[in-house]
Structure formats: C-alpha cells, structure tokens
Amino acid sequence: MSLSLSLPRVRAAASLALCGGLAASGCKQGFQVSTTAYVVGPTVDIISIDKPTVEKIDPDVLNASVMIATRLESKRVKFCSGTLIGPETGADGYRVLSNHHCFAVADADGKATQAMIPEACKGTTAYFGFLRGQAGEATPVACKPGSLRTNFDGDLSVFTLASKPPEKHRPIVINEKEDGLENRAALIVHYPDVDAEMEVPPDGGPKLPTAAATLNDCKVVGPFAVSEWDLDRTLPFSFRHTCDLIHGSSGSGLIDAKTGKLLGVNWGGIKISYDDGVRTDNVATRARYVLAFLNGTVEDEMKQIEARRQSADAVASTKAEGGELKGRTQTVAENVKKRCGVVAEHPARSHALALVLALLAPFCVLRPSALQRSSGRKRTIAGAPRSGARRAWAPFLVFAAASFAAPAARATTTPLAKPTPQSGWATSYLVSAAFLAEYESVLAAVPEETRDAAMRTPEVEALGRRAAFALAAMRAKEQGAPDRAHVEALLKDHATRLGAASPFSEAAGDPTALAPTFRDPLRGHWDRLAEFYKQPIPSCPIDIDDVRAFAAHQRLLLDGEKSVNAKSLLKPVAAWDLAKTQCLVFALMAASPDAKAKQGFEPVHLLNALTQTGSPHMQDQALRSMFALRNFQLGQYAEALRALVELSDHEPSFRLAYDLVQRVFSLRQKGEGAVALQGL
Numbered sequence: 001m002s003l004s005l006s007l008p009r010v011r012a013a014a015s016l017a018l019c020g021g022l023a024a025s026g027c028k029q030g031f032q033v034s035t036t037a038y039v040v041g042p043t044v045d046i047i048s049i050d051k052p053t054v055e056k057i058d059p060d061v062l063n064a065s066v067m068i069a070t071r072l073e074s075k076r077v078k079f080c081s082g083t084l085i086g087p088e089t090g091a092d093g094y095r096v097l098s099n100h101h102c103f104a105v106a107d108a109d110g111k112a113t114q115a116m117i118p119e120a121c122k123g124t125t126a127y128f129g130f131l132r133g134q135a136g137e138a139t140p141v142a143c144k145p146g147s148l149r150t151n152f153d154g155d156l157s158v159f160t161l162a163s164k165p166p167e168k169h170r171p172i173v174i175n176e177k178e179d180g181l182e183n184r185a186a187l188i189v190h191y192p193d194v195d196a197e198m199e200v201p202p203d204g205g206p207k208l209p210t211a212a213a214t215l216n217d218c219k220v221v222g223p224f225a226v227s228e229w230d231l232d233r234t235l236p237f238s239f240r241h242t243c244d245l246i247h248g249s250s251g252s253g254l255i256d257a258k259t260g261k262l263l264g265v266n267w268g269g270i271k272i273s274y275d276d277g278v279r280t281d282n283v284a285t286r287a288r289y290v291l292a293f294l295n296g297t298v299e300d301e302m303k304q305i306e307a308r309r310q311s312a313d314a315v316a317s318t319k320a321e322g323g324e325l326k327g328r329t330q331t332v333a334e335n336v337k338k339r340c341g342v343v344a345e346h347p348a349r350s351h352a353l354a355l356v357l358a359l360l361a362p363f364c365v366l367r368p369s370a371l372q373r374s375s376g377r378k379r380t381i382a383g384a385p386r387s388g389a390r391r392a393w394a395p396f397l398v399f400a401a402a403s404f405a406a407p408a409a410r411a412t413t414t415p416l417a418k419p420t421p422q423s424g425w426a427t428s429y430l431v432s433a434a435f436l437a438e439y440e441s442v443l444a445a446v447p448e449e450t451r452d453a454a455m456r457t458p459e460v461e462a463l464g465r466r467a468a469f470a471l472a473a474m475r476a477k478e479q480g481a482p483d484r485a486h487v488e489a490l491l492k493d494h495a496t497r498l499g500a501a502s503p504f505s506e507a508a509g510d511p512t513a514l515a516p517t518f519r520d521p522l523r524g525h526w527d528r529l530a531e532f533y534k535q536p537i538p539s540c541p542i543d544i545d546d547v548r549a550f551a552a553h554q555r556l557l558l559d560g561e562k563s564v565n566a567k568s569l570l571k572p573v574a575a576w577d578l579a580k581t582q583c584l585v586f587a588l589m590a591a592s593p594d595a596k597a598k599q600g601f602e603p604v605h606l607l608n609a610l611t612q613t614g615s616p617h618m619q620d621q622a623l624r625s626m627f628a629l630r631n632f633q634l635g636q637y638a639e640a641l642r643a644l645v646e647l648s649d650h651e652p653s654f655r656l657a658y659d660l661v662q663r664v665f666s667l668r669q670k671g672e673g674a675v676a677l678q679g680l
Helices: 013-019 059-063 226-231 287-295 298-321 332-338 422-444 448-455 458-476 484-501 511-517 522-533 544-558 566-573 578-590 593-598 603-612 621-633 637-650 654-668
Strands: 032-036 046-048 065-071 077-085 095-098 104-106 112-116 124-128 139-142 149-151 156-160 186-190 212-214 220-223 238-241 253-256 262-274 277-286 353-355 390-392 541-543 675-677
Touching: 059 065, 059 186, 065 095, 077 262, 095 262, 156 287, 186 262, 226 262, 226 298, 238 262, 262 287, 277 287, 287 298, 422 448, 422 458, 422 484, 422 522, 422 578, 422 621, 422 654, 448 458, 448 484, 458 484, 458 511, 511 522, 522 654, 541 544, 541 578, 544 566, 544 578, 544 603, 566 578, 566 603, 578 603, 578 621, 603 621, 621 637, 621 654, 637 654
Parallel strands: 077 675
Antiparallel strands: 032 262, 046 212, 065 077, 065 124, 077 095, 095 156, 104 112, 124 139, 149 156, 186 212, 186 253, 220 238, 238 277, 253 262, 262 277, 353 675, 390 541
16 A cells, blocks of 8 residues: 555654754855655655555565654653664674664754663663554564663664564664665665554554555665765765655665665655755665674774775865866865755754644644545635636635645755745745744643733744734735634733733734844844735736636546646646746635535645646745645645745745744644654
C-alpha cells in the first residue's frame, strides 16, 4: 500500500527545523542550503509493510529493523527508527544503532546539543516486528541501563538491549568496504510518521509508526565533495542517496539491496541551491564512520578527513591562482564566505514539538474520516454570481473542514518573478490569517485561572493588536476570517479585562503602527510586509463558468481518490496565462468548505500540480502565498513551512510569516497523550 496519499499530512519537528536564521541580503547565491527529509523525485516511493507487501522485503533486513520509542516524563513519546547490530566484542547483548539526536537535549534555538535527555535509555524501548495490523504482536525490549552512547559529529547512537529479541530478529552486518558504492542499489526499512499507519504498541501508550520501506528509485550517489563539507557537520562522513525519507525515518539503516549489509545510518536530507540549479539529496552517515564510532577509532577517521580537506583546499587554491576556478570548484574557506540564505540546520537539531493526535482548533478541522461527495447539488461558489458575467473577484476565505492529501511535490527552488498587483492581496491574506491563528492559539493554551494575568502581559496585548488589525484589514480587502465571531469575542473579552487602556481599536488601519509589536529582525520584515497591505484590491475578472468547469473536471478526476495526476488536472488550464490562473486560485479559495470538500472547489490540488510540473506560474509570489496559506488552513504545516522557506529565500520578509506559522504549529501540539518527535 502506498503512503503517498498521507504524506502531506506529516507533521513533525523536522519541518520546524527550518527556523534557522536567514543570512544577510546581498550575499552571493553560491550555496543556499536547507535540510529536512526529502521525497527525491516526482513520486513517493515509500510503501507500508503489511501482509500483502511483506514478501517484497528481505526478511533478514526487515527483522533487523527497530522502532525506537522513548517515553518522556511529560507523558509524551519521542520516536525514531533503528537497526539491530551485533554485540560488543566479548559481550553477548545485541545492540541498536540509531541517531544521536533521537536522545539529545535541544538548545534554545531547537538545535540538538551533546547532552542527553533525562529519559534516554531508561525510558527507551525497542520494538521488533512492529508491522501494520500486527503491532499488538510486536516484541518490546528495553534499553540496558547505562549502555547508551552517542557521537555528535556523525549523529550516531548505540545502545545495548536488556534481553534478546525473538530468534528471527538477528543483527545485520555492517559493510566494511566502500569501494564501488556509487550507483549501488539500496533499500530502507524505517518507521515514518504517517498518521494513518500508526498503531498502539503492545505495552500501551500513544500510537507509534509501523514499518515502511523505500525500495524503488533508491541508490547510493556517493560522498559529498570536500567543498560542501562545511554546509553541515555530518557531510564529511556521509553518503548522498536518492531513497525517499520522511519525518520519523531518523536512524534507519541504508541497506545494500544485493548483499543486505548496512551502508550507512540515515539522518535526513539536504538541498543545496547553486548558481546553476538546485540539488537535493537524502543523507546517511556512512558505514566506515559508523564502524569507527563502534570501535572507538573516531579520532583516526577525523585525521583522515582533515587530511582530505587540506589536500582539496590546496588543489582548489592552486586552480584559483591559475585562473581555473569555476563553478563549484572552490576552497572550503570561499564556500563559507559565499554561503547565503541558510534557512535551516540539520534536522537533528529540530524542536521536539508534540504531534497531536487530534487538533480541536475551532477554525481548522483536520483529517476527516472520509471525504463526502454530493451528487446533484448545484455547483456554486459562495458569493459568486450565478451567471457567466465577469466581475472583479473578491475572494472570501473560509477555513476548510476538509483536508485532501495531494501527491508530495519534489522540493524545488525557483526564482520569484516581479510581484504582480495580486501579490499585495495574497500576501496580506496570508499574514492576516497567521495573526488571527496565533492570537487564538495563544489564548487557547492559557488556562482560565491565569487568563486575566496573561492578557495583561505586553506580549499578549501585542498579539491582540495584531489580531484586531488583521480583522480590519480582511474586511477592507474583502477577505474572510476563520471563525471571525470567535476571534472578535476573544478581542472583546480581552479589551474588557484591560479596561479603558484597550489598544484594540480597529479604526487604526495604518499597518506601520504594528511595528512596535515585533522585535528585531522581525520588525524589519514587518516594515516590508506592511507595504503589501497598502496595495489596493486588485481587479481579477473571471468567468464563473470557467471556475465551475474546472471544479467539475477536478471532481471527476478525484472521484473515489484523494490525489490526482498533475498533468491530467492541468489539461484544461494548460494554456491559461498567469493572470487567469491567479483568478482561478482566488476563486477556489473563496469557495465554501462544503464546495471544497464535495464539489471540486479545492485549490490545493491545482497549486500542487503547478508545483510538481515546474510551471513558471509558481514563480509568482501571489500563487506561492496562496499555496502556503492553503496548506496552513488544512493543517498541513510541513508543506506550509516549506513553501514559506522558499518564499523567504527570495523575499526575506516572509520569515515573519514563517515564524508565525511555526508558532501556531507549536501551540496546537498540546494535549495529554500526544506524541513528540525530534528528528526527520
């Protein structure tokens, strides 16, 4: 069974690892970097392992895979993937190999430190045979107290099991030779964070991911060039590969498809944007370094790495002096100088945020049990004329109650075109929605007994001012608000508690007045975004019959499915220019939740299709803003954050929107029994 339908629902801390600071503007484009787990290619090549698919997997490889869960004192669970390996010399206990960051304390910036969480090992359980439909039969084995040790540079961890698993679960062999691994076919057995594939473990507690495999389009590419090593501390010890990973795949083994030996330990992926294009790789710490870690010879490996670095620097320096330095042949020192737009760190250093089992935010209902479809209903858009007459479209935002899953798009970075008149409308729409959601989410997280005191704090007062401004701006621009009455009620209550000093006057329509509510550098970003609010409502004429025809076409393609072929979906609009495509997206955004869920008026599929096919229309800031906003509305935070990262690559002010969405995500991940994840 393919997991591709569920992947956009992945919500995990790695996506939030994208919160690294943007470099100063004006730097060269030689090395833009972002890191997370990637689907490398146009399709998702991850399959769930259950009874129908288990025969596709080498049983020795499957039985050596491990689901690792650490129960935290907060009653949450932190999980990763791992691989069973043999005992230390002279010992008899099998060990489990995984990542350092699976057990690390995060610093104030969410980066993994060298310190271990208190629950590491003592709260850790390894599950063997944790398959979908058979999770209740899995075997839990505890971590032997005091056995956990890790390596920060290689992002590796290993611990000894307190007892042996059943006989069929045998250690995997670690590959000792690295010659000739380029283009070697590989596979991965891992435990990705996909809600639909989670089950309760045999010893109880929150649901955990069941086993999955990446088999197709999975091969080793080779080591990273020395000129790229400084982009992440683990790259000198890692392999590039094409095997799909997603959140939850941290610590899984990269396996030789022919020999069944372990080639490396996965920690994530990296996307590097050069002047001549973007390269995306998933990454595994290679077996040679793994063996050095296990054998206590890391210092020898580090010396060899440093020798290679110095040799490469000397060669590059000689070429530069001779005028031969071109393209990517640069010294490491030059690379560091030319790096810019670094919007992320290694996913190992991501925030350990809770993953909700259910989000009950009043304006965003997620993961309906089934997608209802109606027949015979008149296809209309809320507020739209029922004739074919053209009009200046005034979209009305309704936060959807339906959440389709669309095929995961290959991550790309394309330059933004010059902003169109619609950019002001779309950008302000996105930011206003984030203001409202942030305010509502903050107050929802405050217990009633402390709410009065919280509302009097400068921070929450500032959030109230932003929310009031956003409501006023949405009214002025004919944009809808998520549960406007609820937000207005919160603001009214807030103002009452503050008394006559209430700052929530929506008559103050000057966006620059909000600048004091932001700290640097976000204040500078807001100064830029405020300009978009000052732009008038754009004229967007569209024939409503064209919108209805597209919706009917989309509904037909989606009938009985949750994803749609991109080329088929775009066929009736392939010749449309940017302006008309913008109008179509705005019109679909304006549809009611019922029309989106049942009648084909869902914009996310269209935006996904444009992204997947590399349409030049997605260079448009307005469409990218709508893409981020729609995913945000649907609770698909990973996709929303990814879109905002790419917007930030080209317009740094979108970093403010990114931070707002990130905070909303964090605030909504609260609740008893929720699952926390730090990693991919």
